[in-house]
Amino acid sequence: MVTYCKLKSGNWGIRSDSDLADGTTTVVTKRDGTQKKERVGKKVWSKPADKVFLFEIKQAKTARATACDNCGRFGAIHECQDSSGLTGVCCSACARMGRFERSFG
């Protein structure tokens, strides 16, 4: 279960019952039961014995922190599709490639 939580910094963060990797996307359940995709940021606190892991939310607008879905390099700012029709975010180099050369896995 992944929910929102208020961090010490005053910003909203992610509270998870399992460890999440920085830069991955996770589905967060809101209090009203609706779900939203968020990108996992830096881990700010954890207590594995109680299964509590707190993370910052990575803002999509900060291009430097967004990994390219094709090559994994940071600096992805272009919305692209891959060969199977998945929509993702690419770096400038991958955005110049043909769609059928990309695979977001």
Ligand SMILES: [Zn+2]
């Ligand atoms: Zn790339």
